[in-house]
Amino acid sequence: MKNIILFVLLGIMITSCSKTEEPVIICDMALNCQDEDCLFTMDSDIGTTTFLSCYGKWAIVTPFVNDSNSWYIVDEWDATYEEEGIKVTFCGYVRENTLPLLLPDPMPGSFYQIKLENIKVQNE
Numbered sequence: 001m002k003n004i005i006l007f008v009l010l011g012i013m014i015t016s017c018s019k020t021e022e023p024v025i026i027c028d029m030a031l032n033c034q035d036e037d038c039l040f041t042m043d044s045d046i047g048t049t050t051f052l053s054c055y056g057k058w059a060i061v062t063p064f065v066n067d068s069n070s071w072y073i074v075d076e077w078d079a080t081y082e083e084e085g086i087k088v089t090f091c092g093y094v095r096e097n098t099l100p101l102l103l104p105d106p107m108p109g110s111f112y113q114i115k116l117e118n119i120k121v122q123n124e
Contacts, residue, residue: 053103073097090118
């Protein structure tokens with residue numbers, strides 16, 4: 001009986017120890033706004049790819065704190081990421097969105113343009 005209890009406790013201890021994942025850093029250096037149009041930088045943020053038909057462009061959407069999304073319209077886009085719903089980690093320089101609307105009344109949220117420095121598909 002003592003051996004059974006010992007094995008159960010050992011099993012609980014082993015399963016309760018989980019490996020913590022290191023944060024994924026995908027930019028080689030710290031990003032700093034050098035251009036006057038740059039609003040802020042993003043470093044190793046997580047988002048999902050989507051096509052914004054109101055702008056006719058691919059973007060990365062990130063959930064925002066107050067249940068509103070932020071949409072980052074990508075300047076130069078690799079065709080590898082032109083698929084709806086790919087989870088990615090990305091970094092880059094963000095500026096105000098100056099693209100004209102192709103369709104009226106876009107989705108609610110904040111719209112920006114981003115010059116990506118790096119992007120990587122998330123391992124799930």
